Amino acid sequence: MVSVGQHENIEILSYSEVEEVSGFVGSFKVKVRKKARYVNEDLCTGCGLCQEKCPTKDILSEFEAGIGTRKAIYMPFAQAVPRVPVIDTEHCRHFQKGKCGVCQKLCPRGAVDYEQEDQILELAVGTILVTTGFDLFDATRAPEYGYGRLDNVVTSLEFERMISASGPTHGKVLLKDGREPQSVAILHCIGSRDERYNVHCSRVCCMWSLKFAHLLKDVTDAEVYELYIDMRAFGKGYEEFYRRLLREGVIFIRGKGAEVTDVPESPEEEGKLIVKCEDTLLGELRRLPVDMVVLSTGLEPRRDAVQVAHTFGLSRSGDGFFLEKHVKLAPVETASDGIFIAGACQGPKDIPDTVAQAGAAAVAALAMMDRGKVTLQPYVAIVDVERCSGCGECVLACPYSAIELVDGHAQIEETACKGCGTCVGHCLSKALSLSHFTDEELVAEMRGALRVLEVA
Amino acid sequence: MTYEPKIIAYACTYCSYPGADLAGISRIKYSPNVNIIRVLCSGRVSPELILRTFREGADGVLVLGCHYGDCHFINGNHRTAKRVAVLKRLLEYAGIEPERLRLEWVSASEGERFAKIVDEFTNTVSQLPPIQELLRG
Amino acid sequence: MAKHVLDLATIERDIEFGEEVTPDLSVLRTCIQCGTCSASCPTAYAMDYTPRQLWKLIQLGLKDEVVNSKTFWLCTTCKACTVRCPRGIDLTQTMIMLKEYAVREGLKIPEGIGVLRETVSTKYNISGDENENRLIWAENLDHRPEGIESKEGAEVLYFVGCVSAFYPQVYSIPQSLVQIMDRAQVSFTTMGGEEWCCGYPLYGAGMKGLVGELAKHNVQRVQELGPTRLVATCPSCYYAWTHVYPEFVELPHELEILHATEYLARLLQEGKVVLGPVERVVTYHDPCDLGRKSGVYEAPRAILNSIPGLDFREMASSGENAMCCGGGGDVEISDREVTGQVGVLRMQQIQETGAETVVSACQQCKRTLLTGARQAKIRIRAMDISELVLESVRNAESQ
Numbered sequence: 001m002v003s004v005g006q007h008e009n010i011e012i013l014s015y016s017e018v019e020e021v022s023g024f025v026g027s028f029k030v031k032v033r034k035k036a037r038y039v040n041e042d043l044c045t046g047c048g049l050c051q052e053k054c055p056t057k058d059i060l061s062e063f064e065a066g067i068g069t070r071k072a073i074y075m076p077f078a079q080a081v082p083r084v085p086v087i088d089t090e091h092c093r094h095f096q097k098g099k100c101g102v103c104q105k106l107c108p109r110g111a112v113d114y115e116q117e118d119q120i121l122e123l124a125v126g127t128i129l130v131t132t133g134f135d136l137f138d139a140t141r142a143p144e145y146g147y148g149r150l151d152n153v154v155t156s157l158e159f160e161r162m163i164s165a166s167g168p169t170h171g172k173v174l175l176k177d178g179r180e181p182q183s184v185a186i187l188h189c190i191g192s193r194d195e196r197y198n199v200h201c202s203r204v205c206c207m208w209s210l211k212f213a214h215l216l217k218d219v220t221d222a223e224v225y226e227l228y229i230d231m232r233a234f235g236k237g238y239e240e241f242y243r244r245l246l247r248e249g250v251i252f253i254r255g256k257g258a259e260v261t262d263v264p265e266s267p268e269e270e271g272k273l274i275v276k277c278e279d280t281l282l283g284e285l286r287r288l289p290v291d292m293v294v295l296s297t298g299l300e301p302r303r304d305a306v307q308v309a310h311t312f313g314l315s316r317s318g319d320g321f322f323l324e325k326h327v328k329l330a331p332v333e334t335a336s337d338g339i340f341i342a343g344a345c346q347g348p349k350d351i352p353d354t355v356a357q358a359g360a361a362a363v364a365a366l367a368m369m370d371r372g373k374v375t376l377q378p379y380v381a382i383v384d385v386e387r388c389s390g391c392g393e394c395v396l397a398c399p400y401s402a403i404e405l406v407d408g409h410a411q412i413e414e415t416a417c418k419g420c421g422t423c424v425g426h427c428l429s430k431a432l433s434l435s436h437f438t439d440e441e442l443v444a445e446m447r448g449a450l451r452v453l454e455v456a
Numbered sequence: 457m458t459y460e461p462k463i464i465a466y467a468c469t470y471c472s473y474p475g476a477d478l479a480g481i482s483r484i485k486y487s488p489n490v491n492i493i494r495v496l497c498s499g500r501v502s503p504e505l506i507l508r509t510f511r512e513g514a515d516g517v518l519v520l521g522c523h524y525g526d527c528h529f530i531n532g533n534h535r536t537a538k539r540v541a542v543l544k545r546l547l548e549y550a551g552i553e554p555e556r557l558r559l560e561w562v563s564a565s566e567g568e569r570f571a572k573i574v575d576e577f578t579n580t581v582s583q584l585p586p587i588q589e590l591l592r593g
Numbered sequence: 594m595a596k597h598v599l600d601l602a603t604i605e606r607d608i609e610f611g612e613e614v615t616p617d618l619s620v621l622r623t624c625i626q627c628g629t630c631s632a633s634c635p636t637a638y639a640m641d642y643t644p645r646q647l648w649k650l651i652q653l654g655l656k657d658e659v660v661n662s663k664t665f666w667l668c669t670t671c672k673a674c675t676v677r678c679p680r681g682i683d684l685t686q687t688m689i690m691l692k693e694y695a696v697r698e699g700l701k702i703p704e705g706i707g708v709l710r711e712t713v714s715t716k717y718n719i720s721g722d723e724n725e726n727r728l729i730w731a732e733n734l735d736h737r738p739e740g741i742e743s744k745e746g747a748e749v750l751y752f753v754g755c756v757s758a759f760y761p762q763v764y765s766i767p768q769s770l771v772q773i774m775d776r777a778q779v780s781f782t783t784m785g786g787e788e789w790c791c792g793y794p795l796y797g798a799g800m801k802g803l804v805g806e807l808a809k810h811n812v813q814r815v816q817e818l819g820p821t822r823l824v825a826t827c828p829s830c831y832y833a834w835t836h837v838y839p840e841f842v843e844l845p846h847e848l849e850i851l852h853a854t855e856y857l858a859r860l861l862q863e864g865k866v867v868l869g870p871v872e873r874v875v876t877y878h879d880p881c882d883l884g885r886k887s888g889v890y891e892a893p894r895a896i897l898n899s900i901p902g903l904d905f906r907e908m909a910s911s912g913e914n915a916m917c918c919g920g921g922g923d924v925e926i927s928d929r930e931v932t933g934q935v936g937v938l939r940m941q942q943i944q945e946t947g948a949e950t951v952v953s954a955c956q957q958c959k960r961t962l963l964t965g966a967r968q969a970k971i972r973i974r975a976m977d978i979s980e981l982v983l984e985s986v987r988n989a990e991s992q
Contacts (some may be wrong), residue, residue: 032600039461052581068713136616143913144914189627193679195678195679195680229625229626229627230625254628255628255632256628256632258629258632258677259633261568261939263942277628278629278637278643280626281643283646286632310525313469313528315470315474315526315564315565317565318565323564323565335470335564368574378590392580399529399532420497421500422499422500422535424500425536428523430504437506439499439502442493442495442505443505446514447492449461449514450464450512450514453462453463453493
């Protein structure tokens, strides 16, 4: 990201949201709200003193998946670009109670600006790439696993931060009471391949589950159980990695974890989390007493995917992810020329596939920019002035306000007209027609179609 | 009624036509009685076009567009909905069964739904007399 | 131990079998053999084939293996499998259809089930006792409410159910409800000796066909008495009236059918019942026929949360995830020991909450839990919610 930040042709608008998109390929108008972070980006050097001295701590950190904390003025994560903090006004003492102000006092560059306001930017761009990513399945929707109720039931993202050397536990896998677990169960397919939640397979969880098992074997002495239905190790080196895990002594049980409980049925189960499953390969019911349960929760479209889709005029496929133009032949294009999608927002995928798609989308956009010209579809409405009665119905009907009444008859603004034909469908005088979709053409097509049906 | 009805479907480019396409890609079987004419937006489909379609011998007309809020052209589908509603009453007045005309919203991912609608509509229309009988009389 | 080998090449496979024993065979085929059903099943430990294995055998058309297994006769129809199945297969219905198949084809069925059929068909109740004795529980009441038997035009018809009527262990349930309704000045009645078994035990035994006669009789009697609503303390009766009867008989349009918890919650809301303090530590056991099968989770909790002084603790395994007590599906008739073992397990879960009393809303659950408590020597009381409400009402009166 640093090289992105330093590139002269790239401007990063962070902490910003796209509010409105209009126009068409080659000539999009994008309204962006750059939200106030209350820190002047031009003055801030990223020294981090404000963050260090802020008295408001113990706020659950979004980046640390809620298992670590941050301050009220904070940089989202250590590698953030730009390296400029933001003030969380809901927790900041200055914004809530009018007190403190330590960060402003201490900042050597005077970069903290409590009066900063949101900025609205109007961008004129030729192409748009949407790469808004995914959200994880919310495990509280499946209460049988005890997530949120039982200590030491964690999601994959929480475990990821725990095992990360730069995470809140500095890479140590710890239970809530600070002990190291003696046994860990990793449950696949939580919220995926499930009619109740997401029917699709989330593609990446089998591999990250194996990664977790491997890391656990590396940094702890814990017994590791992998509860799976199918092992999806489809990529380059993936099957080999699965084989390696088998050799390392991870216990693989083919059976979906059905329930996690803390109610013991025998003395050995006291103080443990018990995972209930059927070992389908052996045909045996199992109760596994473990110290920690990692739920490999599935990938879903982001919670605001519907709004984002509407903003950019994107369709969504049945699983809710953004719809590509053609799933095999045009996976990064969309039905709207000039708007591309890439990465997990198009469907669950891992890093190699995301990078490949990002490259493809970038090149597609660059190719357009390089040509400097766009081929537009030639559909445009045409007025037969002689027939037009000047009733003005079409003016009201047009979704793009591309029609005006001039000298008593309709006049089409060709650059604004998208060729939808709604005005044509409306016109009572049959004065409007749509080039390449005229009544004559449609009727001829329809008559031919009827003849085909007759023969069949 | 055991005749094979002839049905014309007008499908919009951005939602219902790809939806029908998806039914094809997924090899979903549906009644062969429907032939699809692509338009850019369901809003293009005028009442006269629908009437002309009946006059040319279609036993049933299916108009397919995007779900509300999803129309690629913002609100073309709203216009279509109003037009079809009024046209159905006119059909009834003119002695043509309004069940011969059906409006449905199909999104680009609803291949199964497209097939189901086609099957249902074919069944409905096959219960009515062939349009030729109405045109003759 | 020699391995049992299924030779698919020479064994006769019945392809049509699958169509007859599951609502939609194409959906059953989507089973990914994940084992969630087996792991969620309270009685799977006692089965020869686990539920998961049974679905595979059905798909393969291995009819003999399937019909000769103990599996579906041990199903309590608790529905835990169905609510968790990631493919959305109606597994509980499949278990019931397997029982129906066995009965229909005249195959070997558990002895107790055969006896049940005989008893209900001739005596119209499950105990074999005389139906006219259905109101014996009312004899112990201080004051026998007027019109308790067959009063025409009463607002509420209280459908008592066989278990409450013939098992003294749970007489206190109808006794409690009746006393509450009396205090609330509700105009109610019962069918008395004219009440026939609701038919649920036959439905659960794969004998749905025999329910029709019972349904028609009960509905006709209700029509003759003309109440506005029918209230049942038994969730199985409630389930039978709401989910099974419509297949056989048209219910009177204006008849509102409620479980006692729904009715009591409504009485509370309308201020017809005043609750006094009850200083108990309790937990609630969701009956399967009321919770997972009928969707009633909120009403009993609304009542418990309205009782002043009550320390109400939810179990870990509650609501849609509540474990079955083991008393359903006529399993008690097929294999009493299994029901007992499951009851013990459930009581152990109840014990974990630290509650001294487990409250439920089903007389069968109360019986099963009491048996479990006794077997495991757990000193926890099992009460029906109507008993608890009456206690609370009495406490309010004595204040």
